[in-house]
Amino acid sequence: SFLALFATIFAFFVLNAAQKRMGPSEVALILTAEPIFAALFAFLILHEVIGATQWLGALLMVVGMAIAETDLKLSRIILKKNY
Numbered sequence: 001s002f003l004a005l006f007a008t009i010f011a012f013f014v015l016n017a018a019q020k021r022m023g024p025s026e027v028a029l030i031l032t033a034e035p036i037f038a039a040l041f042a043f044l045i046l047h048e049v050i051g052a053t054q055w056l057g058a059l060l061m062v063v064g065m066a067i068a069e070t071d072l073k074l075s076r077i078i079l080k081k082n083y
Contacts, residue, residue, distance in 0.1 A: 029065050036061055 019027050036058045042048040 025068075029068060032061065032065055 015027070015031075018030070039048075039050055039054060039058060043050050
């Protein structure tokens with residue numbers, strides 16, 4: 001229980017520190033990647049089997065995050081040019 005409690009508290013403080021230094025959109029993208037990292041660490045550390053459906057889901061999430069990040073950068077460029 002100590003390890004679970006420590007990991008939860010540590011993650012909470014790291015998330016708050018990240019939100020102070022980054023914008024909410026970037027933090028949301030990082031949080032969206034959490035299941036991908038969980039599956040990756042389960043695969044690497046626990047030798048879990050990841051099926052084709054899980055790989056496809058991870059790929060779709062990464063593509064979605066890339067699109068969101070690209071749109072975010074384009075929006076900033078457009079806003080800078082308009083002002």
